[in-house]
Amino acid sequence: MKAITKHKYGGPEILALEEVEKPTVKENHLLISVKANSANPADWHILRGKPFFARFTFGLFKPKNQILGADFAGIVDEVGQGVTRFKVGDRVFGEMLNGGAFAEYTCAPETVCGLMPDEADYNEMACVPIAGLTALQALIAHGKLKEGESVLINGSSGGVGHFAVQIAKAYGAHVTAVCSSRNIDFVKSLGADKTFAYDKEDIHLHKEKYDLIVDTNGNLNYDDYTRMGKRGVMVGFTTMGHMISVLLKKGFSKFPLTQITAVANSEDLNTLSKLIKEGKVKPHIEKIYPYSKIPEAIGYIESMRTRGKVAMSWDL
Missing domain, CATH: 3.40.50.720 (NAD(P)-binding Rossmann-like Domain)
Structure with a gap:
């Protein structure tokens, strides 16, 4: 599968689009076919390894997880043993702060995923989690x-x-x-x-x-x-x-x-999903990039002048 990878700390220029092994579903996890991502300040902080103390979590000298990305929206392709909240074919959104989302497939704990509203767009819902x-x-x-x-x-x-x-x-x-x-x-x-x-x-x-x-x-x-x-x-x-x-x-x-730093959980994600379904909350997307330009999207949000959110689509 294709993924946006990083093998050292640095700016968006170190990111590469590479072929990597598709993840295997784990217990209490979902294997998700990713349709869209969004970019967050957390992504470029993790990419650069700043502030330095964060490297004690993400890798002291080089990144532990070579695939960047937290926010995602997509379709459940496979469910692991012990999964009770989701089934194959469900449209879900969620986030993994430790990375792994900027790829065609990601393996995420079911506890950090929520169900998308039926009528919701993947790009919009990918912008919601963090x-x-x-x-x-x-x-x-x-x-x-x-x-x-x-x-x-x-x-x-x-x-x-x-x-x-x-x-x-x-x-x-x-x-x-x-x-x-x-x-x-x-x-x-x-x-x-x-x-x-x-x-x-x-x-x-x-x-x-x-x-x-x-x-x-x-x-x-x-x-x-x-x-x-x-x-x-x-x-x-x-x-x-x-x-x-x-x-x-x-x-x-x-x-x-x-x-505070937000903690991902299904209950809060489903609350957000409900607010969006009811029309009380709507993600505003300033730009949508194709997945091949994810490094450019990260560079754009690093300017800290984004109005709303930036999405990246795996269908473009």
Whole structure:
């Protein structure tokens, strides 16, 4: 089968399209015929081996998994012993942060897969897992967002942010979306009640108060959270130094601030699938690349200016 491989750490230029052995289905796993993937910041962080401490998980001197990729959507080709939730022919989506998804076939634990809505498109659903799970868990599991509360979403036009705006509205919140002025109309179309253009007004001087602050961009400092919010969730970070600074200050206070990394699970994936089926959430795809141009797609999202998501199709 064809796969996008990496044999060392580096930029998108080190990726290659190679013929590799098709995986064999394992116990409690699904063998999936991949129809689409999406690109995430996690992919290029893992590709480059940065931050360095991540190499203790992904391989200290060279990558443990030579096939890149986390997000996927496709068709169940075979089920392993012990699988109870899926059958051959099911259309599924999911993510494997350790890699292996950028290939014609991938073998994934059934616990990190969800069922696609009947009418859903593979490209759209491939864009959901990491970004959608991060947004859902930041808002609900960690942010404890309740109906009628106010939430400020910093970085509202990106992959995680555009899901967060829609999910917060679906749960009955009042949403203020922070983005660049060029993306104001976009985040309004997602349902944002109010918008804030960071290139027109300094977010670090913003004085309004919100029940919850969710930072997907990673540039808010500790004083921003305490000044603007009753509680906060930090998703992204601009530098390791910035993240450590925020968390150190949090460690010496009682302010409820959480730094999260999403954990894939079928229950949350099926919640996202339901929201999409009901029309409450819709993935926005800025670009679709053919699988042969996956390295180009990774390079594109590394610029950190993507509106919504970038998908890669195995049918193009």
